[in-house]
Amino acid sequence: MIALTRLLALLLALPATWGGFALWYQVPAGKPMKILAVALWTLFSFLLLLTLYRTRMLIVAAVFVLAFGALLFWWQRVMPSNNRAWTDDVAEMTSGSVEGSRVILRNVRNFDWRSTTDYTQRWETRSYDLDRLDSVDMILSYWTIQAIAHVLISFGFDDGSHVVFSVEIRPEKDQSYSSIGGFFKEFELSILAADERDVIRVRTNVRGEDDYLYRIRMPIADMRSLFLAYVGQANRLVHTPRFYNTVTVNCTTLIYHMMKRIDGNLPLDYRLLLSGYLPGYVYKVGGLDMRYTLGQLRSFGRITGRAHSADRSNTFSADIRRGVPELAAPERAPDSR
Numbered sequence: 558m559i560a561l562t563r564l565l566a567l568l569l570a571l572p573a574t575w576g577g578f579a580l581w582y583q584v585p586a587g588k589p590m591k592i593l594a595v596a597l598w599t600l601f602s603f604l605l606l607l608t609l610y611r612t613r614m615l616i617v618a619a620v621f622v623l624a625f626g627a628l629l630f631w632w633q634r635v636m637p638s639n640n641r642a643w644t645d646d647v648a649e650m651t652s653g654s655v656e657g658s659r660v661i662l663r664n665v666r667n668f669d670w671r672s673t674t675d676y677t678q679r680w681e682t683r684s685y686d687l688d689r690l691d692s693v694d695m696i697l698s699y700w701t702i703q704a705i706a707h708v709l710i711s712f713g714f715d716d717g718s719h720v721v722f723s724v725e726i727r728p729e730k731d732q733s734y735s736s737i738g739g740f741f742k743e744f745e746l747s748i749l750a751a752d753e754r755d756v757i758r759v760r761t762n763v764r765g766e767d768d769y770l771y772r773i774r775m776p777i778a779d780m781r782s783l784f785l786a787y788v789g790q791a792n793r794l795v796h797t798p799r800f801y802n803t804v805t806v807n808c809t810t811l812i813y814h815m816m817k818r819i820d821g822n823l824p825l826d827y828r829l830l831l832s833g834y835l836p837g838y839v840y841k842v843g844g845l846d847m848r849y850t851l852g853q854l855r856s857f858g859r860i861t862g863r864a865h866s867a868d869r870s871n872t873f874s875a876d877i878r879r880g881v882p883e884l885a886a887p888e889r890a891p892d893s894r
Contacts (some may be wrong), residue, residue: 559613559614559718560657565609565614565617565618566606566609569602569605569606569609569617569618569621570602570606572757573598573599573602573606573621573625576598576602576625576628577595577598577599577602578626578737578740579632579741580594580595580598580628581594581595581741582738582741582742582743583635583674583741583742584618589713595845595847598628600892601624602621603698605617605620605621606627607805611747612889621736627717632668632679634799635742637742637745637746637799637800638745638766638798639665639745639794639795639798641727641729641745642729642730643727643728643729643810644727644729644730644732645676645678646666646668646722647725647726647727647747647749649664650663650664650667650747650749650791650794650795651663651664651665651666651747651748651749651750651791652788652791652792652795653750653788653791653792655788658686658687658688659685659686659687659786660684660687660785660788661682661683661684661687662682662683662684662685662720662750662788662893663682664680664681664682664750665680665681665683665720665740665748665750665751665752666679666680666681666749666751666752666755666756667668667681667751667752667754667755667757669755669869670755670757670758670759670762670763671763672763673763673764674707674772681752682867683720683750683864685712685714685718685720685784686714687784687785688714689714689716689778690712690713690714690777690780690781690784691713691714691715691777691778692712692713692772692773692780692884693710693711693712693713693772693773693775693783694710694711694713694719694770694772694773695708695709695711695770695771695773695835695836695839696708696709696710696711696721696757696768696769696771696860697768697769697771697832697833697835697836698757698760698761698766698767698768699766699767699768699769699833700760700765700766700823700883702833703830703833703834703877704831704832704833706808706832706835707723707766707808708724708781708808708812708832708835709721709722709756709757709808710722710723710787710812711753711770712780712784713874717874717875718754718874719752719874720750720751720752720753721750721751721753721757721790722748722749722750722787723746723748723750723751723756723808724746724747724748724749724807724808724811724812725746725748725749725808726739726744726745726747726801726844727744727745727746727747727801728744729744732744736803736805739802739803739807740802740804741824742800743801744800744801745798745799745800745801746794746798746799746800746801746806747794748787748790748791748794748811750787750791753873753874754869754870754873754874755837755876757860757864757873757877758864758868758869758873759837761860761864761865762862762864762865762868766861767861768859768861768864769836769843769855769858769859769860770858770860770877770878770881771836771839771854771858772845772881772882772883772884773812773839773844773845774843774845774846774847774884779819779820781839782819783815783819785815786815786818786819786840790815791810792833804830804869808832809829809830809832809835810829813829817846824842826838836851836854837851840854846882846884848882856879857881857882858881860877860878860881860884863876863877863879863880864876864877
């Protein structure tokens with residue numbers, strides 16, 4: 558009986574802990590109210606656990622199930638929104654329209670960053686011809702441990718221009734990133750299109766992150782499909798807001814699901830969660846330049862120093878790619894015109 562009681566106590570403690578975090582991150586009030594809500598829930602849960610040893614277990618379990626059910630009912634009513642006081646760098650949402658091979662992107666970010674708090678805001682409308690699309694690069698930006706990186710995908714065109722898509726959280730002005738908060742509906746999700754001199758330079762030259770660029774082996778048709786998948790996802794988020802999730806809806810898993818629709822043979826792998834190791838996964842499935850080892854590609858692709866040297870150069874995109882071996886020309890479908 559004691560063993561059964563302890564097992565039930567453990568089973569109650571896990572959702573009770575989850576409930577405490579949910580209240581902390583989602584009670585719609587200031588910190589004093591959050592503290593009060595978590596304290597009351599913790600006291601209630603603790604008293605129930607003590608009662609387990611003094612009364613019938615079924616009664617205690619039933620009381621907790623009712624209380625936790627009420628908490629879940631409230632949790633389901635916490636909905637994402639696109640109407641909040643966002644930080645400046647994600648204040649606008651990218652959207653796009655497609656007319657034949659031409660894509661018009663609205664709200665492409667092109668900030669001039671001087672520091673994390675000093676910058677000139679620019680949100681632009683840009684046009685891209687998918688018939689001139691000729692490259693896809695994956696950029697990983699590291700800011701803490703080797704296992705964690707932010708993943709950006711850059712599309713290149715035959716005139717030397719690039720546009721980067723980045724899956725971003727949308728923090729409000731009084732919020733900062735929290736990996737734990739990412740499990741508890743703390744942030745909405747955004748797909749941001751940006752100029753390389755903005756979105757890469759702010760990470761390497763302003764925030765002090767360490768960035769690596771890998772050229773992706775991909776047929777032109779798949780490049781186009783991936784570009785349009787980003788545009789479609791961005792448009793959906795404009796009309797139907799969605800929460801970011803640290804594990805299930807992030808900068809890596811969203812790319813995986815888009816690519817999975819293009820290439821149904823992509824396997825699941827732990828490196829889809831530990832995004833810092835993603836190049837190893839892409840190398841394994843044949844998506845990188847197989848003439849070189851993964852270590853060599855990592856060495857070639859470290860663009861941090863080159864980004865510092867290029868800084869505000871008008872040839873920033875070309876400068877950061879110096880030393881990264883070119884891929885063979887990607888496969889193009891026959892011209893049917």
